[in-house]
Amino acid sequence: MAILAAAFCTWALLTLPIQGAVILVVASVLGWSGWIAFSYTRPVKSRKVIAVYLCAVGFQLIHMAEEYTGGFPHEIVELFDSPRDWPEKEFLLVFVFGFGALYFFAGAGALYRIRVANFFLWWYALGAGLLNGIAHFVFPILKGGYFPGLYTAGGHFIMSGLLIYLLIKENRVLKAEEQQQVQSLVR
Template sequence: MTKRPEPYSATVMAILALVFCAWALFTLPIQGAVILVVASVLGWSGWIAFSYTRPVKSRKVIAIYLCAVGFQLIHMAEEYTGGFPHEIVELFDSPRDWPENEFLLVFVFGFGALYFFAGAGALYRIRVANFFLWWYALGAGLLNGIAHFVFPIIKGGYFPGLYTAAGHLVMSGLLIYFLVKENRRLKAADQASEPLLVR
């Protein structure tokens, strides 16, 4: 039988995700915060369902993830030059401001560093690092990409991040496909290595 993993990583990441979601809900414009909350729930759920018991082993999957993170930085450059924090506040007439320096420090530099540290951790099959692979795949990639096609419809014109949103959908789709495929491969390998039960 496959050995069950320790439960502590899942608990710690759930607590950290809750703290992050609470911070987002109490400080950011509510529409942006809701996207981050949904991204956290999706990321944690994907991680638990597919990569928690069997952390990613394939370097191909990690390479795709790192390419996706590199693309995320390109996307955020478009957001920054287009004034995304100010535009989202204006779009939804939010009473909360979103200072550009906070956007840069937290979401570009902070998360950017965290994404690359997670890539390094994933090379060594560190369980917590795999959470961030799913955070990008389902949250920062898929959900964010979809949102960037919705914002221009609401505004009735260009919204910062639109030009690179399709790339998000492509990169996240590739990453999701290979993460699920990797899970199936590792599961099959585990089952093949289990000794036959003697009746």
């Protein structure tokens, strides 16, 4: 997973407007950290966590629709005076359809407690959700007005916060179950 994340970060830094790429790189680091700290050894078991994740991903698609209709790829390039263009077709193919599919595949993998799927739960929660939500409150300040994604950023932020809370809580529950099993074996 580390090799895939590093390759993805390299691609993002070499091809996307640098501000978008930096957000994705930070998202990858945060996602990796959350995954290793909380879900790598104890993959998510609770369907409640997975249901909230899938609802958050559904909300992400609504958020991406606002970004697309508001011209986000063009606006972010203009906001930061980036030398790299970001074609709408690339934005749709990679970030809406590509990541959208990946997020849903990760949800299906999480149902079967596949470890790598849990990486994407954390990548989404901390990066695409929380970090992206924060960025969408900063961009309008920098621009001095509406920035595509602002209207749905609050819901995005809330859904990600709830998901992070549930992922951490899930880890504590699974850890307690493990300790209880060990204690019952010792007796």
